Amino acid sequence: MTERTLILVKPDGVRRGLIGSVLHRIERKGYLIQKLEKRKVDEATLAQHYAEHVDKPFYPELVRFMTSGDVVAIIAEGENVVHGFRVMMGATLPTDAAPGTIRGDFGRDWDNHEIQNIVHGSDAIESAEREIAIWFPEA
Ligand code: UDP
Ligand code: MG
Numbered sequence: 001m002t003e004r005t006l007i008l009v010k011p012d013g014v015r016r017g018l019i020g021s022v023l024h025r026i027e028r029k030g031y032l033i034q035k036l037e038k039r040k041v042d043e044a045t046l047a048q049h050y051a052e053h054v055d056k057p058f059y060p061e062l063v064r065f066m067t068s069g070d071v072v073a074i075i076a077e078g079e080n081v082v083h084g085f086r087v088m089m090g091a092t093l094p095t096d097a098a099p100g101t102i103r104g105d106f107g108r109d110w111d112n113h114e115i116q117n118i119v120h121g122s123d124a125i126e127s128a129e130r131e132i133a134i135w136f137p138e139a
Helices: 011-015 021-027 043-047 057-066 081-089 100-107 125-136
Strands: 002-010 032-039 071-077 119-121
Touching: 002 021, 002 125, 011 021, 011 057, 011 071, 011 081, 011 100, 011 119, 021 071, 021 081, 021 100, 043 057, 043 125, 071 125, 081 100, 081 119
Parallel strands: none
Antiparallel strands: 002 071, 002 119, 032 071
């Protein structure tokens, strides 16, 4: 099977009309969009998705942010797509993310303490397969 990754356009990206910009970058890079769905995420699903973060102090605000609107869940495929999309995504903090990356080009700090960073991308092949099973159990 070709390598796959799980990408989310987070609620800030959806609200700001950036779904198309994110998809454009994925496709322009040459990765294939295999699955795509706009939906809301509930707290139980988020707790699975962010299992490594549930006990962190920022988790409650992460839940508030991620449930504040629709997200777009995407499976993208291609050689090295997991690492490749992490590079395209940029650093977690949008102010630190390099220009040219999604977070660097579209994100910034806002005066509400949340990190609004537009996208999620799996950080390893094992995380990608784990996350794909959560978001697209049939895939
Ligand atoms: N996050 C946050 N506050 C923090 C750290 C992380 O709100 O202090 C959120 C942010 O949305 C981030 C997500 O939790 O994208 C996952 O954090 P991680 O460190 O795994 O960053 P990522 O892998 O998304 O770059
Ligand atoms: Mg992470």
